[in-house]
Amino acid sequence: MGFLWGLLTQVVHLALMLVAAPLVVGVIRWLKARMMGRIGASPLQPLRDLRKLLLKRPVLAENASWISRAAPYAGAGAALAAVALVPSFARGMAFAPLADLVLIAGLLALGRVAMALAGLDVGTAFGGLGAAREMSFAALAEPALLLAVMSFAILAGTTGLDAIAGTFQEGALGLRVSLGLALVALLAVAVAENARIPVDNPATHLELTMVHEAMILEASGRHLALWEAAAALRLTLWLALLAAIFFPFGTAPSGFAPLGWLVGLVAWVAKIGVLCLALAAFESAIAKMRVFRVPEFLGAALLLGLLGALLLFVSTRLA
Amino acid sequence: MLTALSLTLAGLVMLAVLPLLALGRGWPVGAVVHGGSLLAAAIFAGCGLAALLGGAPAPQALMPGSWAPMLLALDGLSAWFLLLLGLAGACSALFALSHYGRAPARVLSAYPLFLAGMALTLLAADGFTLLLGFEGMSLASWALVAADHEQAENRRAARLYLIFAVASGICLVPAIGLLAAGGEITFAAMREAPPEGWRAAAVLALVVAGAGAKAGLVPLHAWLPLAHPAAPSHVSALMSGAMTKVAIYVLARLLLDVTGPAQPIWWGVPLLVLGAASAVLGALRANLEEDSKTLLACSTIENVGLIAIGLGLACAFRAADLGALAALAAGAAALHALNHALFKSLLFLGLGEVLHGAASRRLDRLGGLIHAMPWTAAAVLVGAGAAASLPPLSGFAGEWLLLQALLAAWRVGDLAFQVLAVGVAAMAALAAALAAAAMVRLFGMAFLGRPRTPRAAGAADGPWPARLALLLPAGLTVVFGLLPGPMLSLAEGALQALVRQDVTERATIAAIRVGDGAGAYMPIGIALLLAVLGAAIVFLVKRRAPSGVARSPAWDCGFIAPPQHLPFGDPITQPSAAGLGQPLRRMLGNPVLAVHEGVTMPPPGDPSPARIEAGFADPSDRLLLAPLARLRDAVVVRTERLRDLTLAQCLMLPFGTLVALLALIAWLEAR
């Protein structure tokens, strides 16, 4: 019976994430527009864009190989698989045993490599530029992520996301400097992974500094729709990950608990809303940095992760 | 079983003689030699598997009645590496069968000797046989590196390789001597009397230097990016895939098994530090190299580093009485060794196929090969995915285990070790991400985009045996990626030998677990999840969207049609190897690799283009090789003075040496 409830939770979770992903993107855009004094498009706009793109036939370059045609599916599949593993309103989903943080990092890398290969497929200048930058930024973001994971693994004794979320929800750990440092590191990684300001600007094209958009410059039609969907899913995933680890209040425990689920759902929507607001405010307040300052930004995140783990050793030794 | 293996070794030696007999007679010995090597490799793999499944046979003398004992044995550790050697060797021989049948006799006869040397090292049960095999392997592979000696760079590579091979011999002989302090050189006897005090430290330093130089551990890696590309492709595959693993085997055998479990925590620290340095330096260089095979060789340095980290952690965990974690770290090392042997063989063979088809190793002369060589491209994509440690391929399984071991390293109570382990974890993750960037660059430059030369446009896949040599490791890479649990159970014997601890209860078909529910990796589940979700996406999208695609010229913000004389487009409009490496060169290159970039502008009025030059210098050249070269010159100047000695003085030298040696013996006897 427990497995059935897990499966039900999983299905509801997947549906929730699929609905939330375009909305998160739309809401952030709308919030940013309001903060800048514009009216802004409706939060539903990304959904409409996706539908419009899906109905268009993709145009491929003459020398595009099967990589260009397969990569969007691989990218979206990897993003969806990763999203399926991050708990949202309740723990104990059917796939929870799979949900290992190192594995989630691996799935994100899978999507990233698919996108970089798609960028290189046609052999155009922008695609190569974007792919090289994306992979280079990831080279610093990944160790920062792993060091943050190390802090969680030391505190919770596992890299399983479900168990980490559970341990943190119990609140027996108290406030920790290391967790604060890990949070800062994770935020920087999230900003870089999702191509947000100040690392990249999701709203512009054809800047000399662009990264993410450069790789999908040649994509169109359903392929572009899939890339956009994958990006939206990845953003939602990171917000959900931050919510699950650092703000675990209200998440329903595993098993069948309709009321708990409802509370968890409301809490999750509230958390994601707050995170969206914070992201929109941050992006409105800050300017995009030069490409060659990004390594410093990510390097600082890496060092903060290192510092967090270091201080954790100190405190485990003292306690 | 050992008799069969001895006979196989003898057969390989006979195969080595065959090309010499056939010199000038025009016999088709190539097919015989490579066919025989294929058979031998298959026997190695079969025996390894049988020994892993059925238990170790009793040790046996190689040549009964010979003047040295020369014991052979096949315990779990040997069998695991023999399986690895067999698989890599089979792929390499299969590839050679279709491409190197007409190779000159010096290559044909060195190849089976190389295989035999590696197998003998793995099978050795005493120090002498181990050294015999190790040196045989070094010499045979030196002949193979020097195969294409018309080119000056290959001669330089072979010379450097020989110097390092001799150096590792110089380190390993005294190490074995110190281990065999009781006079017995069998491993069983060495295990009884593990070294202590200064002898232990000396053994550690010598073995790390000797075997580490062969494995390519920083700072003794300078030969590797030169020698591996210089050899013919099937030999590069074997050198990178198997020979570095044989060196790892020697490290593991001498430092973990033979010296016994009674070593302190710092015993693993040199391996940990050097491994982390190798991982990062190798991966970073792989992002800067512009030669496809050099790139792969640098990636080998990275992977050897990761394996060394696993072994070092296993030492430390074992010393801290954390048996389960020691088994985890050792399992990570063993699994990654096997997986790397396969995917690196695959990549070298695939790029060898590219070398045949497109006649270049330089990334800037390839491009668009995915259209011309679909089979090779697909196989290399699998290998590159594994090297980039993407789930659910085999590279990720080893990486996952290694990271889990690193994440648990804080359980070793020592604060300094904990701090070190955090640094190493960050470097391992950095290396993995850098490797992913390097692999994207490799595949993107060689197979994607448009052809950069006419020759690259006219390439074609190899004949079927060569394709099979790519598809076999590609298939195994996928299978091993999906089944790390059974592979770990298979490695049971090897782990027993390394850390005297088993992992069986934690590795099942579907999952590997670490610690007490501390984490689990279920590759089959992940593969199924990816497949189901991917299929669902395809189904949903295809149902809504119009089918098919339209084709048109690339957009690229206004793409200019290629000029007449370049039918495949101007290569300058495409990303270049140096350009793809630029962000990492600027981000990380400077502190480590002394990267330099300079623009040379033409004088005013000159219409020629401005040139940007970028390059780097490996720190080992500057810090290790250059001082050694200076030292050599100084020594030579000193020794030149000996020529001026009179006859009596010349005679004094050997006489004095003789007397000194006799005095030493007398002193030793007196103690």
Next chain:
Amino acid sequence: MTFGTPAYDIAHLLGGGVLLLSFVLLYQRRIDAVINAFAVQGALLAAAAAWQGYIQGAAGLYVTAVIAVVAKAVLIPLALRHVLGRFGLQRAVEPALGVGPSLLAAVALVGLSVLVVLPITAGQAQALTREDLALALSVVLLGMLMMITRRNAISQVIGLMSLENGLILGAVAVTGMPLVVELSTAALVLMVAVVGGVVVFQIRGRLETLDTSFLHRARGEEPPA
């Protein structure tokens, strides 16, 4: 007092925050941002002192907190801004050592101070005191690092004062530190700030720049390229 109790956790967080701000100081490239970060560090230090005063029940620490918040979070940043505005100085910090390497060096220094403090204080003091001492030593070392790696005189003054923040952080953590010591340290800092300001004015007046590497000429060394 150990982990999980709010008293410990908040003190721990505040100490960590001060250290984090030291990293921010090293990370920033613009002098405005450096001054802002310094002001925040001063405020956090004041909060840390006040919290220690609360949990130790020591009224003297409140005085320290007030001094810190007035001097460090308000007055000194305002004065520095005034200097900047009056001179119309170039706003970019010119690190003698790059931001990346100096951050790396900073993490190494934190590791070093942890490795030094923990074994020395083993079994002697409370967990909180030991950890705060490690944090404080790190802040001191980072302040020195900032003084060494920045060439701008204002950054160097800020480095000196952030070093002093580390001293105060250490002092408030130890129970029973006499108030006199703290007051004298605080007075010392004000003096240091005044002297620093005077030196800055003098350098500016004579050399038309705040880049201290130009002072090398006064010793007969070569000016920087």
